[in-house]
Amino acid sequence: MKFMFLHRAWRGSYVCAVFFLLAAAALSAQVRASDWPGANRAVDEAGGWKAYLRESQAAQAASQVTAFRPDRSPAHRAKTWGDFSQLVEHWLIVAMDAQPGLRPAIESLTRGAATDASWLTASESARAVLAQGMRVSQPLVEEVIAWVYAQEVHQRLLEREDLADIAWELARRMHAVGNLPLQEEREARLHLLEIRAARQKAEARLLQAREAIAQHARSAGVAVPTHTPAVLPLPPVPKPPADHGMESAAMGRVMAVIPRERRLAVSQRATHNPNEKPRARRGPLSPQPYALLRSYAALAQAEQQLRLAADRAQLLVEEGLAVRQVISEEHLLAYNGMLIGTPKLLKDRDEAMAFELEVLEALRDYWLARSRRDHQQAAVLLEEIFWGVAR
Amino acid sequence: MSQTRRSFLSLAALGSATLAASTVGRSALARLPEPVMQSSAETQAPVVPNAGRPYRPVVTLNGWTLPFRMNQGVKEFHLVAEPVVREMTPGFRAHLWGYNGQSPGPTIEVVEDDKVRIFVTNRLPEHTSIHWHGQRLPNGMDGVVGLNQPGIPPGKTFVYEFTARRPGTFMYHPHADEMTQMAMGMMGFWVTHPKAKHPLIDDVDRDFCFLLNAYDIEPGSATPQIMTMLDFNLWSWNSRIFPGIDALNVRLNDRVRIRIGNLTMTNHPIHLHGHEFEVTGTDGGPTPKGSRWMEVTTDIAVGQMRQIEFLADEEGDWAFHCHKSHHTMNAMGHDVPTMIGVDHRGLAARITRHIPDYMVMGERGMADMAEMEMPLPANTAPMMTGSGPYGSVEMGGMFSMVKVRRNQKPGDYTDPGWYQQPPGTQAYLYTGALPAVRQAPVSGGGTGAQTPSKGPSGQVDPVEVRVRKPNHSGGHHGH
Numbered sequence: 036m037k038f039m040f041l042h043r044a045w046r047g048s049y050v051c052a053v054f055f056l057l058a059a060a061a062l063s064a065q066v067r068a069s070d071w072p073g074a075n076r077a078v079d080e081a082g083g084w085k086a087y088l089r090e091s092q093a094a095q096a097a098s099q100v101t102a103f104r105p106d107r108s109p110a111h112r113a114k115t116w117g118d119f120s121q122l123v124e125h126w127l128i129v130a131m132d133a134q135p136g137l138r139p140a141i142e143s144l145t146r147g148a149a150t151d152a153s154w155l156t157a158s159e160s161a162r163a164v165l166a167q168g169m170r171v172s173q174p175l176v177e178e179v180i181a182w183v184y185a186q187e188v189h190q191r192l193l194e195r196e197d198l199a200d201i202a203w204e205l206a207r208r209m210h211a212v213g214n215l216p217l218q219e220e221r222e223a224r225l226h227l228l229e230i231r232a233a234r235q236k237a238e239a240r241l242l243q244a245r246e247a248i249a250q251h252a253r254s255a256g257v258a259v260p261t262h263t264p265a266v267l268p269l270p271p272v273p274k275p276p277a278d279h280g281m282e283s284a285a286m287g288r289v290m291a292v293i294p295r296e297r298r299l300a301v302s303q304r305a306t307h308n309p310n311e312k313p314r315a316r317r318g319p320l321s322p323q324p325y326a327l328l329r330s331y332a333a334l335a336q337a338e339q340q341l342r343l344a345a346d347r348a349q350l351l352v353e354e355g356l357a358v359r360q361v362i363s364e365e366h367l368l369a370y371n372g373m374l375i376g377t378p379k380l381l382k383d384r385d386e387a388m389a390f391e392l393e394v395l396e397a398l399r400d401y402w403l404a405r406s407r408r409d410h411q412q413a414a415v416l417l418e419e420i421f422w423g424v425a426r
Numbered sequence: 427m428s429q430t431r432r433s434f435l436s437l438a439a440l441g442s443a444t445l446a447a448s449t450v451g452r453s454a455l456a457r458l459p460e461p462v463m464q465s466s467a468e469t470q471a472p473v474v475p476n477a478g479r480p481y482r483p484v485v486t487l488n489g490w491t492l493p494f495r496m497n498q499g500v501k502e503f504h505l506v507a508e509p510v511v512r513e514m515t516p517g518f519r520a521h522l523w524g525y526n527g528q529s530p531g532p533t534i535e536v537v538e539d540d541k542v543r544i545f546v547t548n549r550l551p552e553h554t555s556i557h558w559h560g561q562r563l564p565n566g567m568d569g570v571v572g573l574n575q576p577g578i579p580p581g582k583t584f585v586y587e588f589t590a591r592r593p594g595t596f597m598y599h600p601h602a603d604e605m606t607q608m609a610m611g612m613m614g615f616w617v618t619h620p621k622a623k624h625p626l627i628d629d630v631d632r633d634f635c636f637l638l639n640a641y642d643i644e645p646g647s648a649t650p651q652i653m654t655m656l657d658f659n660l661w662s663w664n665s666r667i668f669p670g671i672d673a674l675n676v677r678l679n680d681r682v683r684i685r686i687g688n689l690t691m692t693n694h695p696i697h698l699h700g701h702e703f704e705v706t707g708t709d710g711g712p713t714p715k716g717s718r719w720m721e722v723t724t725d726i727a728v729g730q731m732r733q734i735e736f737l738a739d740e741e742g743d744w745a746f747h748c749h750k751s752h753h754t755m756n757a758m759g760h761d762v763p764t765m766i767g768v769d770h771r772g773l774a775a776r777i778t779r780h781i782p783d784y785m786v787m788g789e790r791g792m793a794d795m796a797e798m799e800m801p802l803p804a805n806t807a808p809m810m811t812g813s814g815p816y817g818s819v820e821m822g823g824m825f826s827m828v829k830v831r832r833n834q835k836p837g838d839y840t841d842p843g844w845y846q847q848p849p850g851t852q853a854y855l856y857t858g859a860l861p862a863v864r865q866a867p868v869s870g871g872g873t874g875a876q877t878p879s880k881g882p883s884g885q886v887d888p889v890e891v892r893v894r895k896p897n898h899s900g901g902h903h904g905h
Binding site for chain 2: 071077078079083084088090091093094194197198204205208209212215365367368369370371373374375376379381
């Protein structure tokens with residue numbers, strides 16, 4: 036009985052709730068439906084496509100076109116490369132200046148015409164200076180690259196967020212006049228939130244990258260930068276020649292640089308026993324050439340990484356961006372023919388921006404790989420000087 | 427949309443070819459008739475027979491009639507099944523399969539009891555056959571591959587022979603890989619004229635014919651999607667879409683017959699403005715006179731033929747179209763959301779910042795699109811287009827006009843131009859004071875009447891339209 040009572044009570048409240056919901060829904064529908072004639076009147080009063088065109092043309096005049104279409108002309112490549120190099124050089128100098136005595140030492144080493152002989156006869160102290168310079172320069176270059184990249188990603192994500200906001204605003208207006216179900220409006224909202232979160236994450240990374248640079252600035256007593264004056268330049272064309280594989284490259288370099296006799300001599304010197312008659316040995320080399328070999332292998336690996344990064348960057352920049360542009364143009368033409376709607380057109384632009392972020396990542400990886408390769412080249416040179424096998 | 431003097435000259439050449447073919451020597455008769463090819467998509471004037479029994483020939487809308495030769499009392503035709511490029515409307519070409527240079531193939535005209543021999547040469551990459559839709563004929567001539575005959579292999583010629591036993595309106599199409607070959611445009615019209623005065627077949631002054639067909643050609647491409655079952659995007663008459671379909675030009679008080687065959691995958695309610703007509707014939711032949719009634723729309727089901735007749739006694743340009751409104755549109759996006767009533771103020775400029783050539787469309791309906799004439803994907807017909815004397819006709823697909831003119835000469839099928847309405851016979855703008863209209867309640871079946879717009883609609887707006895066009899491939903002008 037008690038159960039029945041509760042059950043009945045529950046049923047009653049349920050019925051009340053249903054009535055309430057139906058009434059609310061009817062009221063809501065009426066509110067929305069009552070806006071319908073007004074919505075039609077409003078779009079008529081807005082003046083149609085000519086009025087919107089006027090509005091757009093005014094806005095276009097006021098703001099830049101933000102599409103990421105990097106100029107692939109040699110002049111533009113040279114300019115962006117110049118800006119980027121200057122930026123790196125600036126911060127290298129700042130970093131060197133912050134190391135006590137490092138910059139004067141390097142300048143004294145490299146002053147005048149540095150000949151092969153001078154490098155070959157470099158003293159232990161000179162090697163130490165160079166090694167210290169490398170220890171300082173390599174992370175610094177990577178920090179500069181990360182900073183430029185973070186700045187660009189943040190900028191792209193700001194634009195992507197604006198686009199997502201437009202898409203959501205459009206969805207909201209469509210839903211308001213009954214043209215779009217709530218689910219799709221919410222999906223547009225969720226997409227905006229996701230992009231906003233990604234932008235916030237990128238902002239944090241940008242702050243982090245800027246802080247790394249700022250530390251160098253503070254050490255050197257120069258102004259802390261607020262933004263990078265450069266963008267990641269496009270990789271140079273044509274591509275470097277194809278590699279023959281890491282191991283063969285390393286071995287080839289050893290064979291080219293160290294004549295067989297010299298290798299044997301080094302090997303013998305390292306394992307010299309005055310009682311033992313010098314002889315040509317087969318089998319493993321001494322530890323010193325192994326150290327050289329490891330440097331060569333590391334260099335070959337860095338070159339391999341650079342080549343792969345260059346391939347990826349070339350692919351995305353030289354072909355990918357052009358293909359993406361055609362896709363976007365075709366979307367616009369399809370929109371003109373009412374073959375797709377505005378939401379899909381905005382989605383295409385969003386996808387294009389996502390692709391641009393992929394391109395930026397490839398550019399960053401290319402410049403990182405290039406920096407690491409350059410660093411490894413310097414390391415090999417130092418090893419070669421040490422072992423007396425420099426060319 | 428107009429027949430030219432050139433098309434009549436080419437017709438004259440065709441007639442000459444027919445005459446020459448009908449008088450060739452015995453040795454030549456032992457060979458295949460030389461196939462006659464057609465390179466134009468314009469309506470060709472009727473071919474008056476030079477041999478055999480006389481008849482009043484038909485006019486095939488945006489098509490032509492295949493010449494024949496008489497060979498010892500047999501009418502011989504030569505159809506060549508082959509890939510063709512069909513201009514479906516100016517600026518839009520389709521890669522189809524057809525006959526003798528066009529899709530659909532040429533109309534075949536014979537007379538009741540004619541002995542007919544049709545050579546069919548296959549220049550397609552796969553086998554084919556021809557089914558003579560609606561004909562009484564020997565079972566082995568019915569054209570169903572595997573059932574009545576083996577397929578005609580590529581490069582081979584088969585011969586069909588039968589007697590045209592009953593007068594009426596017929597069609598022909600492949601019955602081999604049928605869905606593919608029909609989706610690619612392989613079909614044609616056949617008319618068998620009565621051998622003598624027929625009690626159910628009246629004389630007419632003009633006799634038109636055309637096939638209803640449909641394609642699914644992705645905008646920006648040229649070849650139909652052959653696996654499409656129902657969701658076609660181009661609804662055509664004789665593989666032409668408006669504004670590429672010629673008008674049916676007649677003289678005031680002409681008795682007009684229009685024969686229509688449906689080889690699409692759905693029915694078509696064909697509607698004529700300004701006149702009433704009777705259905706005087708179906709797939710089975712002429713209808714009994716007692717079964718006819720006046721109507722303005724007749725539904726033609728899949729695989730059916732209908733012939734309608736009317737007295738063209740009202741001057742003017744009268745719309746003539748399928749009454750399924752999406753069949754009077756060209757390719758459109760089926761997933762495009764409705765934008766009606768969505769105010770874009772403040773948004774258009776923001777979108778333009780990201781997509782510089784973006785233009786707002788659809789918030790007041792779709793008619794803006796026809797007015798704006800924006801560049802489209804290559805080889806794409808605008809969804810709604812066509813210029814009339816008062817602006818865009820905003821149509822596409824299965825739409826044309828019957829143009830009735832007092833001074834159209836008998837036998838003259840040329841386009842007379844736009845009709846000039848006599849003063850006082852055209853809808854006009856009310857310029858008096860408008861009463862205040864109170865907003866109708868939204869529930870209870872109110873009409874939702876609106877107050878008159880105070881906006882700039884209809885005003886001359888001097889905005890300069892600057893449209894940047896993509897420059898990667900060019901040729902993207904859909905208009």
